[in-house]
Amino acid sequence: MQLTIFFLLFFAIVNRKRAGLRVGDFFNVGPAYLTKRILPRLANAEEKTLEESRNERVVLALYEALRSRDVDLVQKLLDSDLEWWFHGPPSCQFLMRVLTGAAPPSSDSFRFVPLTVDAIGPTVFVEGCDSDRNITWVHAWTVTDGIITQVREYFNTSLTVTRLGTRARSAPAAHCPSVWESSLSNRVGRSVPGLVLAI
Numbered sequence: 001m002q003l004t005i006f007f008l009l010f011f012a013i014v015n016r017k018r019a020g021l022r023v024g025d026f027f028n029v030g031p032a033y034l035t036k037r038i039l040p041r042l043a044n045a046e047e048k049t050l051e052e053s054r055n056e057r058v059v060l061a062l063y064e065a066l067r068s069r070d071v072d073l074v075q076k077l078l079d080s081d082l083e084w085w086f087h088g089p090p091s092c093q094f095l096m097r098v099l100t101g102a103a104p105p106s107s108d109s110f111r112f113v114p115l116t117v118d119a120i121g122p123t124v125f126v127e128g129c130d131s132d133r134n135i136t137w138v139h140a141w142t143v144t145d146g147i148i149t150q151v152r153e154y155f156n157t158s159l160t161v162t163r164l165g166t167r168a169r170s171a172p173a174a175h176c177p178s179v180w181e182s183s184l185s186n187r188v189g190r191s192v193p194g195l196v197l198a199i
Helices: 002-014 031-068 071-077 094-100
Strands: 078-087 116-120 123-130 135-144 147-155 158-162 178-181 194-198
Touching: 031 071, 031 116, 031 123, 031 135, 031 147, 071 078, 078 094, 116 178, 123 158, 135 158
Parallel strands: 078 147, 158 194
Antiparallel strands: 116 123, 123 135, 135 147, 158 178
């Protein structure tokens, strides 16, 4: 029994962000607390994994279609009424130019090469950088039923994502845990603004 509880606690600590748990949730844990509070939240976190994996595959297929200039696949993956948000200098609106066809198909046009990909529910966070131009970028894609319906684009911005309201009612209302943070913004060699995105 003790070995089982140890492994469950280890698994819970490793997956705590995905389950919306805090480190403090693991102190003074007894079997009753473990089975009533922590295990249901971990089960819900694992349920999302299949959806998140599908969403990641959709977004990665979009990047591959953009790279290979497969217009038909891009149109299949994007909603016809795609909602687009942008934060950064107007000169960095590379994605909009690529999606609208305004970007020339030359070798010096901006290329989006994902370095990290992480899905949280319907939102897929993709991060990359262009060291030659001192640019880091984050895309937050919303995928609904296999179709991308929204993109939030951030250039040279440190992004922290927090979840407002978790499925478990035990967390205090004022607590909004950080569930994702950009990690490449320090590569541009200068200070960048920071934003918090609530999902």
